[in-house]
Amino acid sequence: MKTFENVTSIEQMEAETAKLKEMAVKLGTETWEDRNKNQTPHCKFGEDGVCCKNCSMGPCRITAKASRGICGADAHAIAGRNYLRMIAAGTSAHSDHARELLHVLHGASPNGSYRVRDEQKLLRLANEWGVATENRDIYDVAHEVAEVGLMEFGKPFGTQLFIKRAIPQRQKVWKEQNIEPRAIDREIATAMHMTHMGNTADAEVLVRQGLRASLSNGWGGSMLGTEVTDILFGIPTVRNTEGNLGVLEKDMVNIVVHGHDPAFSEMVVTAAELKELSDYAKTKGAKGINIVGLCCTANEVAMRHGVRMAGNFLQQENAILTGAIEMMCVDIQCIFPALASLSECFHTKFVTSSSIARIPGAIHVEFKPETAFEQAKELIKMAVDNFSKRDNSKVYIPPTKQAATVGYPCEQIIKQLDGITNSHVDELGSYRPAIDAIKAGVLRGAVAIVGCNNPRVRPDYSHFEIMKELLKNDVLIVATGCSAQLATKAGFLNKEAKYICGAGLRRVCDLVDIPPILHMGACVDISRMMLLASGIARDWGVDTTQIPVIGCAPEWMSEKAVSIANYVVSTGIDVYLGIEPQVKGSAQMMELITQGTRKITGAGYIINKDPHELVKAMLDGIEAKRAALGI
Structure with missing residues (x-):
C-alpha cells in the first residue's frame, strides 16, 4: 500500500530551531527558551490560582497555615475569581477584535481601502437581523448591519442575536441555566465587578458567569469577527500554499505579517501584489516581494490569498533569527515585546500598527481605515529599501517547508460534501453525508484541535502526537490557530497525508477530495466550529452534547483560550486539555470545571499532560458517544 513519507518530524523541527538558536547565542541575545x-x-x-492581588490589603496567598485571605476569601473564591478574570480578558480580546472590524465595515465604501467583497454573505446576515435590503445600495446595507453588530456590545436589553443560530435544544439549556449571553461588554463588566474585592466568593457562581461571558465571545464577539471578515475580504476557499520557515526567500524582500487582525494584513498583502512595488523591489536588487504570515494572521491571509505560512506562536523569534526578514508588521495579540530588541540585532524593521498593541522600540504606524492602503504601500517601500542592508553573514533560512491545502469554512465543507452525494440539500446545506459516514463507522467521529503552543511542555509535540494517532483511528480533524500551523509544518494538510490515516478516513479523503485535517482559520474562527457542530447536530436530530465530536487544546496558553474552552463546553462539547488550568489550589474549582459544568451544559474538561494518555481518553470519549447513540 502507498504511504506518505514526507511528514516533518518534531525532531527535525527542533533541529532547525537549534541552529537558529546558535545565531542568538553568537549575537548575545535571548529568546523565549532563555526567559x-x-x-x-x-x-x-x-x-x-491561589494568589489574590485584587486589592491593596494583600497580595494574599493560600498556604497550609493561612487558609484564607485577609478579607476571608478562601482558595475556592480566589481561584474562581482569577479564573473568571481570565475568561473576561479572553472574551474582551476576541470581541474588541470584532468591534474594530465592525467599525471598518461601517466606513467601507466602493472607492475606499475597504470594500464589501462578499455581497451575498452581507445580504444573508442583513436578512437574519431584519435589516432591509430591497432596492438599497449595498453600502447602505453594510453600514446598517455594522450598526446592528456594534449594538451587540452595549445594548441595554436582550441577548446576543447569534444564539438563535444554535439548535433549539442548546438554546433551551442556556435559557434554563440562566447563562444566555447578554451584551458583550455587560458580560465582561459583570465578570470584573463580581471579582472585585468584597463581591462573589461562591466558586460555582463564578464558574457560571464564566460560561455566560464566554458565550458572549463564541456566539457573539468571535462570530461577529468571523462574519464581518468574510463580508469585507471574502469567504475563504480552498487554496494551495506552503508552510514553515523554508517559505522565506534569500533573494527576495521578505515581509512578515503577524498577529490576528486581517484588516491590517489584507492591506499589506494587497499592496505587495502591485506591479509597481514588485518592479521597485527589482531596482533594489531583489527578485520580488515575498509576504509570509505568522500566527493567526497567517491563517487569515493563507485562506484568502494563498500567502505562505512561516509558523506559529513560538516561531516568531525564529523568523527574525533567520536574518532574512526585511520587515515584520504586527497588529494585535500573541506578539512578543521581545521582538523589538531582537530586531535591532539584525537589519529587520519591526512595525506595530494598532494602539491596542504598542511596544517600546517599535516603529509605530497606526493604521487608519481611510488611508490604510496608502500606508501599506509606504510600508512595503520601507521594507524594499531595507533589502540592501541585509547582512548575508547572519542569514540562515531553514530548508524545510510543506505543501498545504487550506480554507475550509463551513460553507466550503458543505460545498465539498454536496459535490459528492447529498440528496437532502436545503437552503443551509447539509452535513448528512458526513453523518452517514460516522454512523457507518467509516469515520469514528471528529475532533476540533485548537490553541497555542506552550513552553511549559515540549512545543508542538502534543499537537503532533495527538493528530497522528487520531488520523490512524479514522477521526477527522478540524483545526484553527497555532494547531493548524503545526499541522501545516508537519505535512498533515497535504492531501497525500491521507496515506497515514486509517482506511475509513483515507476513503473519505479520496471521495471528498480533502486533506485529513481541515484548516478552518484563525482562533477567532473557532466560532465556525460551533456552527459546524451545531449543523451536524441539527441534521442528526440530536443535541450537540450527543454527537461524537469533541474539542482539544493540547498546548493552550492564553486568556483567549480559557474563554474559548468555556464557550465550547457551554455548546455541549467536551474539551480535552494538555495544560492544567490555574485552579489546582482549589479542589472545588477542579471539580466544577471537570464535572460540575456537566450538570449545567452537559460537557466539561478532561485534563492530562501526557499527550498519549490524552488521546486515549479522546478516543474513549468518542466511542462512548457513539455507543450512547447506538452506533
Missing part, C-alpha cells in the same frame, strides 16, 4: 529557563521554577501560588 523560560530564568522563570523556572514558576510561582506555585500562581500555578495553583
Whole structure:
C-alpha cells in the first residue's frame, strides 16, 4: 500500500530551531527558551490560582497555615475569581477584535481601502437581523448591519442575536441555566465587578458567569469577527500554499505579517501584489516581494490569498533569527515585546500598527481605515529599501517547508460534501453525508484541535502526537490557530497525508477530495466550529452534547483560550486539555470545571499532560458517544 513519507518530524523541527538558536547565542541575545529557563521554577501560588492581588490589603496567598485571605476569601473564591478574570480578558480580546472590524465595515465604501467583497454573505446576515435590503445600495446595507453588530456590545436589553443560530435544544439549556449571553461588554463588566474585592466568593457562581461571558465571545464577539471578515475580504476557499520557515526567500524582500487582525494584513498583502512595488523591489536588487504570515494572521491571509505560512506562536523569534526578514508588521495579540530588541540585532524593521498593541522600540504606524492602503504601500517601500542592508553573514533560512491545502469554512465543507452525494440539500446545506459516514463507522467521529503552543511542555509535540494517532483511528480533524500551523509544518494538510490515516478516513479523503485535517482559520474562527457542530447536530436530530465530536487544546496558553474552552463546553462539547488550568489550589474549582459544568451544559474538561494518555481518553470519549447513540 502507498504511504506518505514526507511528514516533518518534531525532531527535525527542533533541529532547525537549534541552529537558529546558535545565531542568538553568537549575537548575545535571548529568546523565549532563555526567559523560560530564568522563570523556572514558576510561582506555585500562581500555578495553583491561589494568589489574590485584587486589592491593596494583600497580595494574599493560600498556604497550609493561612487558609484564607485577609478579607476571608478562601482558595475556592480566589481561584474562581482569577479564573473568571481570565475568561473576561479572553472574551474582551476576541470581541474588541470584532468591534474594530465592525467599525471598518461601517466606513467601507466602493472607492475606499475597504470594500464589501462578499455581497451575498452581507445580504444573508442583513436578512437574519431584519435589516432591509430591497432596492438599497449595498453600502447602505453594510453600514446598517455594522450598526446592528456594534449594538451587540452595549445594548441595554436582550441577548446576543447569534444564539438563535444554535439548535433549539442548546438554546433551551442556556435559557434554563440562566447563562444566555447578554451584551458583550455587560458580560465582561459583570465578570470584573463580581471579582472585585468584597463581591462573589461562591466558586460555582463564578464558574457560571464564566460560561455566560464566554458565550458572549463564541456566539457573539468571535462570530461577529468571523462574519464581518468574510463580508469585507471574502469567504475563504480552498487554496494551495506552503508552510514553515523554508517559505522565506534569500533573494527576495521578505515581509512578515503577524498577529490576528486581517484588516491590517489584507492591506499589506494587497499592496505587495502591485506591479509597481514588485518592479521597485527589482531596482533594489531583489527578485520580488515575498509576504509570509505568522500566527493567526497567517491563517487569515493563507485562506484568502494563498500567502505562505512561516509558523506559529513560538516561531516568531525564529523568523527574525533567520536574518532574512526585511520587515515584520504586527497588529494585535500573541506578539512578543521581545521582538523589538531582537530586531535591532539584525537589519529587520519591526512595525506595530494598532494602539491596542504598542511596544517600546517599535516603529509605530497606526493604521487608519481611510488611508490604510496608502500606508501599506509606504510600508512595503520601507521594507524594499531595507533589502540592501541585509547582512548575508547572519542569514540562515531553514530548508524545510510543506505543501498545504487550506480554507475550509463551513460553507466550503458543505460545498465539498454536496459535490459528492447529498440528496437532502436545503437552503443551509447539509452535513448528512458526513453523518452517514460516522454512523457507518467509516469515520469514528471528529475532533476540533485548537490553541497555542506552550513552553511549559515540549512545543508542538502534543499537537503532533495527538493528530497522528487520531488520523490512524479514522477521526477527522478540524483545526484553527497555532494547531493548524503545526499541522501545516508537519505535512498533515497535504492531501497525500491521507496515506497515514486509517482506511475509513483515507476513503473519505479520496471521495471528498480533502486533506485529513481541515484548516478552518484563525482562533477567532473557532466560532465556525460551533456552527459546524451545531449543523451536524441539527441534521442528526440530536443535541450537540450527543454527537461524537469533541474539542482539544493540547498546548493552550492564553486568556483567549480559557474563554474559548468555556464557550465550547457551554455548546455541549467536551474539551480535552494538555495544560492544567490555574485552579489546582482549589479542589472545588477542579471539580466544577471537570464535572460540575456537566450538570449545567452537559460537557466539561478532561485534563492530562501526557499527550498519549490524552488521546486515549479522546478516543474513549468518542466511542462512548457513539455507543450512547447506538452506533
